[in-house]
Amino acid sequence: MATNLRPDIALAQRLFDALRETTFDGVGVTREAYGRGEEIAHALVRAEAERLGLEISVDFAGNMYMTLPGTDRSLPRIILGSHLDSVPQGGNYDGAAGVLCGMAVVAGMRQAGFTPTRDVTVMAIRAEEGGAWFNGFPGSRGALGSFPPENLSILRPDTGLSLEHHMRELGFDPDALRQGRKHLLPEAVAAYVELHIEQGPVLDAEEIPMGLVTALPGNRRIRRGIVRGEWNHSGATPRAYRHDAALALAEFAHRLDQFWGALEAEGVPLVITFCTITTTDQAGFGKVPGEITFSLDVRAPELATLDRAYAEIERLIAEISAARGVSFALEGRQASVPTPMDAKLREALRQSAEAMGIAHKIMPSGGGHDAAAFAQAGIPAAMVFVRNQNGSHTPLEDMRMEDFAAATAAITHWCAKAAAA
Template sequence: MKPISPEAIRTAIAAQRPVVESLFDRLAEGSRAEPGIMRDTYGAGENFAHELIAKHGANEGLQIHRDAAANTYLTWPGSEQGAPCILLGSHLDSVPHGGNFDGAAGVVAGLTVIAALKALGLRPRCDITVMGVRAEESVWFEVSYIGSRSALGTLPNGALEAKRIDTGRDLASHIAACGGDVEALRQGRRELDPATIRAFLEVHIEQAPSLVEAGLPLAICSGIPGNFRYPNARIDGRHDHVGTPRRFRRDAAMAGAELAMALDRLWAEQDAAGIPLAITFGRFHTDPAMHGLTTVPGAFDFSLDVRAYDPAVLSLLEARMLAIISEIEARRHVSFALGPRASASVGMVDPAIAAQLQAAAQSLGLPGTMMGSPASHDAAAFAAAGVPVGMIFVRNENGSHNPHEEMEIDDFLDACALLTSWVADQAA
């Protein structure tokens, strides 16, 4: 088959606009949370999204399959049996009161690419599969990449016992309730063998308005940060009367504030040196059962997420953090209990795929700027398993994890055109 022209790709993608708009509208209507949407991990909202996508795929003649973790696969079979497949997709869950596009855009993009290529008469050599991934948003179980790592057989030990923050039930029971096979997961069976995957590509809205600032509709990802996390850290001091002199105090709140400011200075130092990273205290509070206007806080709880693009930088940051904590403990006579540690590997984007996407963007008349992801994505789990990965970011006015995400459909269709061009070149 002769190459498909950029003009034909743009026309085929533009024809998909009504379907794209309908899918996003139906996803939003079925998971409204006021404000925003609620596609809770292994809950009613996420289930709704998977059912909607599966029904749409079946109507389009795609083969539908679910794995032990209840991930959804929608496959357009290729002509060469056994050829490594192209995997497109993203997650379908959201944070509480999130936006409609974070994650879901990647699944809708995959379906849009397949529809456009079908309309263009392509007969792919390899399977092209859209994966609706479960449980990417770690806020619910405080475990990263549950769906993708389950599929790849790399789910961390103990993850199935993690409790959902609102129900208190463990991950295993939630997966079972959604039709998954917990025993298969316990045995480490994997749905996806990295050797059988040509590449995993993910379209995602940008998390911070960098593209808005730059006036660009999209960017090609240059890397996905790894992280280390302490979801349930605590500082223990002593509850005292508000009039207690400073020399007697074991103030847990001041110890927490000192750690936060020390890490912020460390971040500023690295930022000035041109080393990108992010440090976030997601929870930061005294004990509500004990705190009050006239009480020196004897307990302080916090969560910490530190992310960077270089494993050596992450190791350095954690070592410096632990040294800072030791100094604070000695000076303020408190003790830190960091609790369970979680981590995710740095996601290395495949340089060949990034270069191919840049070339495709140029042929389509689209900007091919590169941008590092400020956030974690399922693509990082695939990269850690040895699968070549690529990502495309779409301009988004108000950031993600926000009920007011503002992705423009025109920008999304540009990203779909870029992904279609790459898939056509690789699968023809």
């Protein structure tokens, strides 16, 4: 490894500034998947890659690959990347940090005159945040041939047009996704490493700049749960005659929270969130609620934990329904499996962090990321978290450049070794 090999953090800083300036929406940044903001971001990064003289290509899903060629191009390559889209009125770092980390690493290699043995590719992935409506990561899963074809017809709520329409509009090829064509062959990728802000408060609270992720969580979701009881007069209906949907849901939520507390005490990682709870339009002052809706998000890095949680959910629902004379309907169920990150790759990155004297924490991820698609395709995948401030998916989202620089330095250290091997 060249001793003068350092990531070009100034380049990353320049790109962060340009991204914020060009995609600021008055409140936060908006880089909508397969939309204007994402296009701006891709153009900005592409111009920088051209200046660096990287090889540039775009696949049928619109992902961009910016490659520093290795001396032996037949060797499986290293991919450093993340997504360039954002949620509406989001922060500047969620996604972009991972792409600009890759740019800083290869720019540093170029400047140090370092030529890797194998290709090092920076990948700017499409539509990770689109996942909220474009279910299933059309960017990363599209490249890997694992995108569920039925999701191509999901409509984007703000435009009322399908994912397929939006992809085609920009000149990409949704038919390739439908056919499950693979732009990336797993055997041709030695490692996928994604730097990302943590999104949660753990690293910031514990004053650790960098995290190394053990696993991405699986989830089980109920997008639309409905508790049905009986509408009654709130004064004239004694307790014994009630079938109060709201109190049934309160009991369910509180007892599930107590179950979670017990698992937490055992040290089992899990999060449970009733994201929305709403009595229906029929509700009003003076009425016992006959109906209430909710949505429930359960995530854990272990499949067994999700199974335990859902066994408890079913037990509670059966017990509460019988005791209170109400019924629960669970609609819009979704599930994904937890995905462990590659242990060897994590250990190699940990050694690099240690060699550079960078404090780090081994931790599970709370959110889902493109890295899951790579790991599920059999590619060794790793995620490096950077501590962030004020949460994510909010204009208040923040990240210190010195923390980004530290994590990027560790990745550069690892990459120089791995790309030379």
